[in-house]
Amino acid sequence: MVADIKLQTEEPLVRVRGLSKRYAQGHWFARKKYLIEALSGVEFSIRPRSTLAVVGESGAGKSTLARCLARLEEPSSGEIWYEGKSLLDLPSKDRLWVRRQIQLVFQDPTSALNPRLSAVEIVAEPLVIHGEGSKVDRRERALTAMEQTGLSPQWGDKSPLEFSGGQRQRLALARALVLGPKFLILDEALAGLDLSIQAQMVNLLLDIQATQALTYLYISHDLALVSNIADEVAVMREGTIIERCRTSELFNNPRHLYTQQLIASIPRLGSHA
Amino acid sequence: MLQVRGLTVRYRPEGRAEVAAVNQVDFSIASGEAVGLLGESGCGKTTLALSLLRLLPATACEVRGSIFFGKTELLGLGESELRRLRGAKISMIFQEPEISLNPVMRVGEQIAEVIRAHHPKGRQQCLDEVRALLDQLGFSDAHRIFNAYPHQLSGGQRQRAVIAQAIVCKPSLVIADEPTTALDPTVQSEILALFNDLKARFQTAFLFISHSPAILAKVVDRILVMYAGRIVEEAETTQILRHPLHPYTVGLLRCVFELGDEGAFRPRRVLPSIPGNPPGPTDLIHGCPFEPRCPERMEDCTAREPREVKLEDSRGVRCFKYGG
Amino acid sequence: MRYFFRRLIHTMFLLLGVSVLSFLFVALAPGDYFEEMRLNPQISQATVAAMRSKYGLDQPLPKRYFRWMQSVLRGELGFSFSYDTPVRPLLVARAKNTLLLTATAALLSWLVAIPLGVWSSSRKAKWLDRVLTLGTTTLLAIPDLMLALVLLLIALRTGWFPTGGLHDIRFSRLNAWGKVEDTVAHIFLPVMCLVLGSLPILFRHIRSALVEVLDSPFIRSARGHGIPEGRVLFLYALPAAANPLISLFGFSVGTLLSASLLVEVLMSWPGIGPLLVEAILARDIYLVIGAVMFSTLFLVGGNLLADLLLYLADPRIRME
Numbered sequence: 001m002v003a004d005i006k007l008q009t010e011e012p013l014v015r016v017r018g019l020s021k022r023y024a025q026g027h028w029f030a031r032k033k034y035l036i037e038a039l040s041g042v043e044f045s046i047r048p049r050s051t052l053a054v055v056g057e058s059g060a061g062k063s064t065l066a067r068c069l070a071r072l073e074e075p076s077s078g079e080i081w082y083e084g085k086s087l088l089d090l091p092s093k094d095r096l097w098v099r100r101q102i103q104l105v106f107q108d109p110t111s112a113l114n115p116r117l118s119a120v121e122i123v124a125e126p127l128v129i130h131g132e133g134s135k136v137d138r139r140e141r142a143l144t145a146m147e148q149t150g151l152s153p154q155w156g157d158k159s160p161l162e163f164s165g166g167q168r169q170r171l172a173l174a175r176a177l178v179l180g181p182k183f184l185i186l187d188e189a190l191a192g193l194d195l196s197i198q199a200q201m202v203n204l205l206l207d208i209q210a211t212q213a214l215t216y217l218y219i220s221h222d223l224a225l226v227s228n229i230a231d232e233v234a235v236m237r238e239g240t241i242i243e244r245c246r247t248s249e250l251f252n253n254p255r256h257l258y259t260q261q262l263i264a265s266i267p268r269l270g271s272h273a
Numbered sequence: 274m275l276q277v278r279g280l281t282v283r284y285r286p287e288g289r290a291e292v293a294a295v296n297q298v299d300f301s302i303a304s305g306e307a308v309g310l311l312g313e314s315g316c317g318k319t320t321l322a323l324s325l326l327r328l329l330p331a332t333a334c335e336v337r338g339s340i341f342f343g344k345t346e347l348l349g350l351g352e353s354e355l356r357r358l359r360g361a362k363i364s365m366i367f368q369e370p371e372i373s374l375n376p377v378m379r380v381g382e383q384i385a386e387v388i389r390a391h392h393p394k395g396r397q398q399c400l401d402e403v404r405a406l407l408d409q410l411g412f413s414d415a416h417r418i419f420n421a422y423p424h425q426l427s428g429g430q431r432q433r434a435v436i437a438q439a440i441v442c443k444p445s446l447v448i449a450d451e452p453t454t455a456l457d458p459t460v461q462s463e464i465l466a467l468f469n470d471l472k473a474r475f476q477t478a479f480l481f482i483s484h485s486p487a488i489l490a491k492v493v494d495r496i497l498v499m500y501a502g503r504i505v506e507e508a509e510t511t512q513i514l515r516h517p518l519h520p521y522t523v524g525l526l527r528c529v530f531e532l533g534d535e536g537a538f539r540p541r542r543v544l545p546s547i548p549g550n551p552p553g554p555t556d557l558i559h560g561c562p563f564e565p566r567c568p569e570r571m572e573d574c575t576a577r578e579p580r581e582v583k584l585e586d587s588r589g590v591r592c593f594k595y596g597g
Numbered sequence: 598m599r600y601f602f603r604r605l606i607h608t609m610f611l612l613l614g615v616s617v618l619s620f621l622f623v624a625l626a627p628g629d630y631f632e633e634m635r636l637n638p639q640i641s642q643a644t645v646a647a648m649r650s651k652y653g654l655d656q657p658l659p660k661r662y663f664r665w666m667q668s669v670l671r672g673e674l675g676f677s678f679s680y681d682t683p684v685r686p687l688l689v690a691r692a693k694n695t696l697l698l699t700a701t702a703a704l705l706s707w708l709v710a711i712p713l714g715v716w717s718s719s720r721k722a723k724w725l726d727r728v729l730t731l732g733t734t735t736l737l738a739i740p741d742l743m744l745a746l747v748l749l750l751i752a753l754r755t756g757w758f759p760t761g762g763l764h765d766i767r768f769s770r771l772n773a774w775g776k777v778e779d780t781v782a783h784i785f786l787p788v789m790c791l792v793l794g795s796l797p798i799l800f801r802h803i804r805s806a807l808v809e810v811l812d813s814p815f816i817r818s819a820r821g822h823g824i825p826e827g828r829v830l831f832l833y834a835l836p837a838a839a840n841p842l843i844s845l846f847g848f849s850v851g852t853l854l855s856a857s858l859l860v861e862v863l864m865s866w867p868g869i870g871p872l873l874v875e876a877i878l879a880r881d882i883y884l885v886i887g888a889v890m891f892s893t894l895f896l897v898g899g900n901l902l903a904d905l906l907l908y909l910a911d912p913r914i915r916m917e
Contacts, residue, residue, distance in 0.1 A: 057457035058428065164550045165314065194313040194484050195528040199546030206543075221457060224530030228544050265458040266530055267487030269514050328821055360822035373818040377836045377912060386832075387822045422912040438822055 011084070012045035013183060013215045014069070019043070019078035021064050038064040039075070040239045046232075048182075049209065051216040053230030053247075055223050055262065061239040062219045066187040069217065070104040082183070100130065103176035107188035110168060113160040120146065120156035123174045130179065145174040150204060166197035170204070177208070185217045190225060202228050224266045227251060235259050274304040274478060275325070275446060280338035282317075282324050284554070291334065292554040294320040296502035298338070299581075304445060307472055307479040309493035309510070311486055311525065313551050317502040318482045319368075322448045325480075326365055327355050342446075361391040364439040366449040370432040370456075374423040380434045381407070381419035387438050406437055411467065429460035436467065440475060448480045453488060465491050487529045490514055498522045501552050501562035504581075508588040518590045520567045521547070561593070569594065604904065608897050612890065616669075619889045620662050623882045629654055630678040630880045652678065665883065674890070675883025679876070684887040688869065692891050694763060695868035699857050699895065701784060702791035703850055710796055714803025715830050721808055730804075733797035741794045741856055745863040748790050758786050761865035787857070787864045794856055795849060802845050806838040813837075836910065843907045850899025854892060 019042040022035045038061045046052045056062050067073040069080060071087065080087040082098065090098060106112055113122055124142035127133060133141065143153045149170040160168060169189065176184060186205075190198045206229065208214060220226050226233060227247060234244040235256065243256040254260045282295040295317045302308050310318050323329050324336060327347060340347040342363065350358065359365075367373045375383055384406070385399035394402075407415035410433055423431055432452065439447050449468070453461040469492055472479060483489050489496055489510070496513050498506040498521065506519040517523045524547035549566040552558055560575040561567070567574065571593055579597030581589050591597060631649050634640045649655050653664055668675050673683035680687055717729045752758040759765070765779050810816065811834055819833050820826075861870030869888050876884035908914055 057459065164553065166550060196313060196524060196547040197550070199528045199544040200548070202544050203546060223458065227530065261459055265462040267461070267485055267491065268531065269487055269490050269526070269529055326821055328817065356823045356825065358823070359820070360824070365818070365821045367814060367818050367821070369814065372814045375815050375819065375833050375837065377839075377910070378833070379912075386819075386824055386828070390822065390824045390828070424913050435818070438818075 010047050012081075013048040013083060014217070015045040015079075015081040016069070017043050017079045017081075019065070019068060019080065020076050021061075021068060021073070022076045037239050039068070042078070042236075042239075042241055044234055044241065044244060046183075046215055046217060048215050049213050050231040051209070051218055051229055053218040053220060053226040053233045054236055054241075055220055055226055055233060056236035057221055059238075060236045062221075062236055063187060065236075066104065066185050066217070066219050070102060070185055071098070072104075096130070100179045101181050102183045102185065103179065103181040104185045104187065105169075105172050105176050105189045107191045110160075110165075112172060113168060115159055115161050117160075118157045119151070119160060119163070119171055122160060122171060123178055126175060126179050132179075142174070142178055145178040146171070148177060148208060149174040166193055166201065169193065169201060173204075173208075177212070180212075182213070183215045183217070185219070187219045188221070189218075191220065191222065198225060199228075205229060223262050235262065274343060275302040276339075276341040277301065277325075278339045278341075280321070280324065280340060281335070282320050282329065282333055282337075283335040284320075284332050285334040286332055286554075289555070294333075294502055294554065295324065298502075298504055300497055300504060300507065302446065302478050302480060304478055305472075305476045306495065307481065307493040309489035309496040310480060310482045310499055311484070311489055311496055311522075312499035313484055313525075315551055315553070316499050318499055319450055320502075321499070322365065322450050322480065322482055325448060326359055326363055328359075328365070357391065360387050360439075360444070361442045362444050363446045363448065364442070364444045366435055366439045366447065366452050368451045368454065370428065370435045370452075373435050374431060376423055378422075379419070380421050380423060380426070384434065384437050384441055387441050391442050403437070403441065406441055410437055411470075427460075428456050429463060432456060432460075432464055433467070436464075436471075440471060440477065443475060444477065446478045446480065448482070450482045451484070452481075454483070461488075468492050485529070486514065486526050498525070501558065503562065503591065504589075505563065505592070506588075506590045509586065512586065512588065518584075518588070518595060519563075519592050520569045520594075521563050524566075524568075561591075573597070600908075601901075601905070604901060608901070611897060612893060615893045616665075616886065616890060617662070619886045620658070620665070623885055624658050624661075626880075628880055629882065632880065652676065665886070674887045677876070677881055677884045679879050679881045679884070684883050687872070687884065688887050688891050691867060691869045691872050692895075694866060695854075695857060695861065695870070696895070698784065698787055698791070698861070698866060698868060699850065699853050702788045702795070702857065703846075703853050705788060706792040706795045706799055706849075706853075707846070709792065710799035710803055711835070714800050715807055715835060717800070718804045718807035718811060718834075719826070719830055721811075726804075729800070733800045736793060737797040737801075741790070741859060742863070744793055745790045745860055748786055749864065752786055759783050760786065763867050784866075787860045787866050790860050790864070791853055791856055795853055798852075799845070799849060803838075803842060806841055807834055810834045810838040839910050840907060843903050843910060846906065847900035847903030850902075851896045854895050854899075858892070 019039055020037065021039040022037050024035060042065060044052060054062050054065060064073065068075045075088070082102070085094065087098060117125070120139060120142045123145050124138045127138045127141060132138065143156055146156065147153055151167065151170050151174060155163075160171060163171060172189075190201050193201065202225065205216070209216060216229070218226060218229055230247050232244065233247050233250045234241045235250075235258065236242070237258055243250070243254070243259050250259065251263060254263055277298060277300050280295055280298040281293055283291050283293045285291045298321060300308075310321065312318050320329070320333075325340060325347070327350070329336065336348060338348070342358075347358075374380065381400060381403050384403045385396070388394060388399040388402060389396070404415065404419060407419055412418050412430070412433060418426065418430060418434065423434070426434065436452075452468075453464050456464060465488065468479070471477065472492070479493070481489060481493050493510055496508065496510050497504050498513070498519060500521050506513065506517070506522050508518075513522060514526065517526055527545040528547070547566055552562055560577055561579050564570050564574040573593045579591045579593050581591050582596045583589050584595070629649070631645050631654070634645050634648070635642065646655075653661055656664070665675050668683070672685060674685045674688065675683070677684050677687055713729060717726045720726045749760055752760050759782060763780075763783055765783070768776065768779055771779060815837075816829060816834060819829050824833070857868065858870035858873065860866065861868040862874055865871065869891060873885065873888040876888065
């Protein structure tokens with residue numbers, strides 16, 4: 001109930017309006033280029049300290065949305081507001097500030113972690129990029145971030161290759177947390193992990209969210225996973241959000257036929273249990 | 274039909290010590306039976322599957338035990354006998370349909386290649402058989418699929434093509450390694466339905482490998498639970514789901530999504546999980562490999578490894594709770 | 598097809614650029630064809646000056662370039678001072694021989710390199726692979742020049758092959774089969790030299806491309822379906838590894854061409870090579886430029902051919 005009141009009263013941290021992204025398809029010499037609409041008219045807002053999950057199948061435009069919000073890609077039209085500031089025409093002095101505030105965590109961190117660096121160096125890298133602190137100070141902060149994600153500081157000097165899949169994802173999370181962001185975009189961050197490890201990670205994410213007052217945008221194709229982490233769920237299909245409501249509402253009373261299909265296709269023990 | 278006794282597979286990664294990925298595994302599959310192999314990644318499921326087809330990478334330095342397929346001992350076969358067996362008698366569906374198909378050959382041709390590899394038939398006859406099979410597999414436009422290259426197909430269509438390759442020679446055992454993990458949820462249930470359909474129609478035995486008990490529950494008759502290279506529990510699907518014995522199985526089942534009573538959804542703020550990670554290949558194991566993560570550990574657990582205890586209805590479990 | 602049209606236009610621009618550059622470089626080099634005449638006391642300075650102005654060498658560079666372009670459009674490609682004829686017929690006769698040599702060498706080296714590379718990759722780290730790799734490394738370390746001289750020495754000592762020229766003196770009197778035989782005997786040494794020179798590079802690329810593909814999941818699943826090893830190698834692995842190799846083919850035509858210019862000189866094969874050397878020494882500038890343009894044309898032709906092959910070989914490119 002407390003969560004409900006929170007949802008209703010506070011100003012949203014992130015607000016997206018009419019977001020569209022079109023790609024020109026076809027080879028560079030082709031005369032006829034056709035437009036692919038990856039996102040069309042996406043609208044949502046996320047309250048501080050809450051989680052919005054965006055679910056959909058491959059090609060629904062989820063990743064494009066994540067990339068637009070993380071400013072890795074320029075939307076074709078629409079508005080993105082963060083703490084009352086428009087991200088799309090931000091004065092250059094604010095850009096660095098936003099880069100610290102919004103962090104992105106991808107699926108399969110293996111490719112995103114430089115194997116030549118040690119774990120602690122990887123986590124400290126954003127600090128280096130933003131030119132923060134002395135070397136000792138940075139190491140200290142990186143180790144703290146590792147501890148927050150449940151990685152023992154003793155492992156700080158190991159190579160990321162020595163970590164298991166779940167531990168690598170913790171490392172990627174520590175790296176995202178080290179700058180003290182407010183908004184995390186988790187793009188399929190737990191996909192490909194075992195169910196038992198996924199559950200550990202979900203608990204960790206909820207824990208960190210509570211202690212550090214974080215806001216999450218959780219992007220996934222896995223509705224079962226999302227059910228445990230999100231306050232609200234937006235179902236995406238072919239570039240548009242077809243249904244958006246509170247999580248319990250979505251599972252108890254799915255309106256859209258597609259949402260019903262998605263819920264029905266969650267593997268369950270069903271009649272056996 | 275398939276009888277595996279005391280199978281042990283050791284790897285020697287370059288410049289490192291030998292590790293056993295599969296350790297003293299015993300199991301059997303009757304003809305027409307669908308068996309599931311359940312476990313987290315890194316517990317030896319894929320190694321076990323590959324050793325049945327003798328497709329292990331060169332770093333696998335030692336394979337011991339016996340694998341009897343009918344009356345043939347697979348571990349004693351030469352390369353050319355193995356080639357004739359693979360795809361014809363035992364076939365495999367690999368993880369990730371995206372990359373299991375030849376990118377520069379038409380899908381129909383690729384399926385026909387499997388027939389040609391095992392039967393001295395003409396090209397045209399093979400292609401006709403493939404067309405007939407594609408029609409049976411529920412492709413809505415079998416003709417287009419037949420002439421398409423893999424990159425022109427969707428994930429689900431590709432997986433159907435891979436399945437077609439595996440069953441086109443009507444093998445008596447099909448091994449499917451995480452066949453639906455890479456697929457979208459709605460496609461996943463279609464493919465599972467297809468497997469059930471094939472099971473009924475072809476009377477083929479299946480060995481399904483998955484990390485998800487819920488997926489196995491939909492297709493298999495019996496489940497083997499694997500942990501750190503050993504089979505720790507074995508039982509009929511219904512039994513194991515209703516009444517799991519090994520603490521590891523209990524933990525895996527608790528991680529499955531449930532809608533709760535009367536189908537009503539209630540959010541869980543703390544998810545049940547299994548703490549820690551499965552042991553890595555280089556970790557030393559004292560006693561029961563699950564002991565460090567086990568919520569019910571006892572004194573005996575670190576002393577030695579539990580033996581397999583046979584219970585009623587062909588159930589088996591390796592845990593001190595049940596004698597071990 | 599639009600694509601090839603585009604490529605053709607690119608080629609035009611490329612040729613234009615090469616012509617401007619070669620013009621500039623030749624002009625920057627000191628002296629010209631008539632320089633030596635000046636040292637000859639029997640020819641008066643006035644005659645030399647008259648000759649130079651007759652051939653337009655006293656004109657400023659842009660104007661000379663413009664006049665050369667006109668002659669290109671007439672199909673003459675400029676005028677050779679030393680041969681006293683337009684450049685084109687000179688070059689065409691020689692280019693045929695260069696083309697014969699380069700094409701034979703390219704064909705032969707690929708025909709040898711592909712099976713060797715595939716064979717070697719399928720027995721990775723076994724003794725055969727080791728022997729082949731060691732052998733090609735050694736070959737790679739030998740300079741083309743040395744290779745040519747050693748081959749010439751062998752030919753000289755054994756007398757099995759003629760050591761120079763295109764045909765025997767009796768060529769015109771031979772019957773059709775004899776003509777072929779004679780040509781093969783003459784072309785053998787230079788082709789050997791080119792093949793041995795390019796084989797190591799091709800072999801190593803083919804081997805490494807295949808080793809990579811053979812590790813991929815679809816090869817494992819093909820083996821898992823019991824596809825015979827020979828089919829796996831040549832029907833699955835080779836076509837999938839073909840793209841970088843086809844690009845390499847275009848490139849190899851270029852390197853073979855430049856190597857063949859050298860080998861032609863060494864083995865007195867009457868191709869563009871000796872003509873180019875002669876022309877450079879004599880400062881016969883339009884002949885030099887013409888020869889450079891012809892070589893460029895071969896190079897571009899090779900790459901265009903590679904593109905065409907790529908288009909035919911890969912359905913993913915073809916479908917776009």
